[in-house]
Amino acid sequence: MIQTNTPATLVLLFGATGDLAKRKLYPSLYNLYEKGILSEQFAVIGIARRRLTHEQYRNWVKDSVETFGMPQEKIGKFIRHFYFQSHDVTDENSYRELKGLADELDEKYAANGNRIFYLAMSPEFFGTVAESLKEYGFTDTKGFKRLVIEKPFGWDLSSAVELNERIRSAFSEKEIYRIDHYLGKEMVQNIEVIRFANAIFEPLWNNRYISNIQITSGETLGVEERGRYYEKNGALRDMVQNHMLQIVSLLAMEPPIRLTTDEIRSEKVKVLRALHPIEKKDVHKYFVRGQYGRGIIGGKEVPAYREEPMVDPNSNTETFVAGKLMIDNFRWAGVPFYIRTGKRMQAKTLKIVVQFKDIPMNLYYRNGSSLNPNLLVIHIQPEEGITLHLNVKKSGRTMETTPVKLNFSNKNVDGINTPEAYEKLLYDILRGDATNFTHWDEVAYSWNFVDPISEAWAEEKADFPNYAAGTFGPKAADELLQRDGFFWWPITNLNIDD
Numbered sequence: 260m261i262q263t264n265t266p267a268t269l270v271l272l273f274g275a276t277g278d279l280a281k282r283k284l285y286p287s288l289y290n291l292y293e294k295g296i297l298s299e300q301f302a303v304i305g306i307a308r309r310r311l312t313h314e315q316y317r318n319w320v321k322d323s324v325e326t327f328g329m330p331q332e333k334i335g336k337f338i339r340h341f342y343f344q345s346h347d348v349t350d351e352n353s354y355r356e357l358k359g360l361a362d363e364l365d366e367k368y369a370a371n372g373n374r375i376f377y378l379a380m381s382p383e384f385f386g387t388v389a390e391s392l393k394e395y396g397f398t399d400t401k402g403f404k405r406l407v408i409e410k411p412f413g414w415d416l417s418s419a420v421e422l423n424e425r426i427r428s429a430f431s432e433k434e435i436y437r438i439d440h441y442l443g444k445e446m447v448q449n450i451e452v453i454r455f456a457n458a459i460f461e462p463l464w465n466n467r468y469i470s471n472i473q474i475t476s477g478e479t480l481g482v483e484e485r486g487r488y489y490e491k492n493g494a495l496r497d498m499v500q501n502h503m504l505q506i507v508s509l510l511a512m513e514p515p516i517r518l519t520t521d522e523i524r525s526e527k528v529k530v531l532r533a534l535h536p537i538e539k540k541d542v543h544k545y546f547v548r549g550q551y552g553r554g555i556i557g558g559k560e561v562p563a564y565r566e567e568p569m570v571d572p573n574s575n576t577e578t579f580v581a582g583k584l585m586i587d588n589f590r591w592a593g594v595p596f597y598i599r600t601g602k603r604m605q606a607k608t609l610k611i612v613v614q615f616k617d618i619p620m621n622l623y624y625r626n627g628s629s630l631n632p633n634l635l636v637i638h639i640q641p642e643e644g645i646t647l648h649l650n651v652k653k654s655g656r657t658m659e660t661t662p663v664k665l666n667f668s669n670k671n672v673d674g675i676n677t678p679e680a681y682e683k684l685l686y687d688i689l690r691g692d693a694t695n696f697t698h699w700d701e702v703a704y705s706w707n708f709v710d711p712i713s714e715a716w717a718e719e720k721a722d723f724p725n726y727a728a729g730t731f732g733p734k735a736a737d738e739l740l741q742r743d744g745f746f747w748w749p750i751t752n753l754n755i756d757d
């Protein structure tokens with residue numbers, strides 16, 4: 260049953276003064292509140308080391324909400340639900356004080372012991388916080404308890420296993436919500452509906468009719484202030500292990516027998532298990548890495564990655580990854596899934612291009628018509644919608660063909676912006692729906708796939724930089740497809756409105 264309102268809840272937000280809280284969490288919570296979805300019986304304890312009074316913290320939340328242009332009406336009322344506790348998560352002595360405030364607010368808001376622990380802080384603290392929450396009795400509550408964990412979940416399979424064991428000592432798998440914010444994006448959630456609610460797609464969704472699938476995630480930004488984090492992770496761990504593999508699993512999964520969390524997850528896991536493993540010696544055949552040099556973005560010269568703050572001037576970290584993934588099962592054998600993701604690329608874009616196989620015979624070649632392959636383009640961002648590329652007859656006394664596009668844009672239907680990914684994910688957490696969060700098995704299989712690639716790359720110094728900022732990555736990424744007789748569809752020409 261779908262609940263429209265969220266239950267009474269106390270949220271303990273660790274990392275309350277951080278970038279994520281400010282840019283995503285407060286505006287999303289506000290949106291839920293403003294729409295009347297959030298119960299009045301909610302309170303947030305913001306937690307960070309610095310010293311702030313409740314009032315100072317409320318102003319912090321207010322600033323964040325105002326910066327993102329949220330309507331003013333209810334801000335004053337909204338921020339009364341926020342409280343601050345100065346607390347170092349590594350200092351055992353301060354948990355008792357925090358517990359005192361949690362118990363007090365639980366009573367004041369009649370939260371029935373329902374608790375969400377949101378760890379919006381550096382992953383190095385995830386294990387410590389989870390264990391301390393148990394040790395100091397926070398998890399000993401009569402209501403529900405949920406642990407929300409941001410990425411990255413580990414650095415490789417063995418560190419992820421270790422982290423998982425620590426967390427599982429305090430929370431059951433069902434109580435853990437591992438955030439992958441791509442799963443909150445409107446059109447990512449739409450992949451299943453497009454596939455499973457349309458008779459015209461599902462019969463074609465296999466290796467008999469699809470020749471290849473391409474997923475491009477481009478960012479024009481560089482690493483900004485996150486050089487320290489990024490140096491350690493690179494694009495493979497930052498984007499491929501989680502977001503890109505999640506999209507692949509949604510595109511490739513079998514129809515679940517029911518639309519329940521467990522059934523959907525179980526089908527996604529099967530895809531990740533079926534990924535053709537890449538041995539270290541073969542990594543160069545399937546994967547390409549890149550790092551941006553100087554270049555021009557938006558008419559302005561931007562620095563090379565190695566010139567960014569907190570980045571090693573000889574860094575071997577990749578800011579771009581392209582890869583060819585094969586799925587060893589009946590449906591997908593022989594169909595490459597190409598992925599590419601990078602910083603400082605030509606456009607901020609996230610698109611999926613499903614290329615269908617050519618028809619067996621072109622009846623129209625005598626008229627000089629070379630038929631274009633049918634494409635289904637799923638626009639995830641910045642535009643949201645789908646485009647189907649077809650061939651039709653040119654108007655007039657001719658049998659020549661011409662390509663046309665059938666467009667659906669979310670904007671034209673819903674009129675207003677679709678909710679931010681974090682708004683939807685927070686709503687799901689409050690209602691206890693874990694469908695759009697990553698199960699441990701998905702995390703483990705993803706690391707298992709990615710680890711040989713990162714190991715191979717760590718062993719060999721790359722010839723970086725190898726692409727100029729403002730492009731779509733190194734030449735080798737194009738060659739990856741050329742070897743199979745394909746090319747990257749020019750993503751900037753595939754917009755809905757073109």
Ligand SMILES: NC(=O)C1=CN([C@@H]2O[C@H](COP(=O)(O)OP(=O)(O)OC[C@H]3O[C@@H](n4cnc5c(N)ncnc54)[C@H](OP(=O)(O)O)[C@@H]3O)[C@@H](O)[C@H]2O)C=CC1
Pocket residue numbers: 273274275276277278279280306307308309346347348349378379380381382409410411
């Ligand atoms: N920012 C983003 O866009 C995204 C972030 N993430 C993930 O979200 C998490 C948070 O990232 P982000 O907000 O950028 O991080 P920030 O570095 O901006 O914020 C860290 C927060 O943790 C607090 N903090 C640090 N050390 C301690 C401590 N020992 N005890 C208590 N509080 C502490 C800081 O406050 P104080 O210094 O006062 O203690 C601050 O509030 C990370 O896991 C990140 O990978 C995921 C996707 C996107």
Ligand SMILES: O=C1O[C@H](COP(=O)(O)O)[C@@H](O)[C@H](O)[C@H]1O
Pocket residue numbers: 478497498609
């Ligand atoms: O998780 C991450 O995602 C962002 C890109 O997110 P998007 O919603 O703007 O596509 C990326 O910039 C960041 O490096 C990564 O950690």
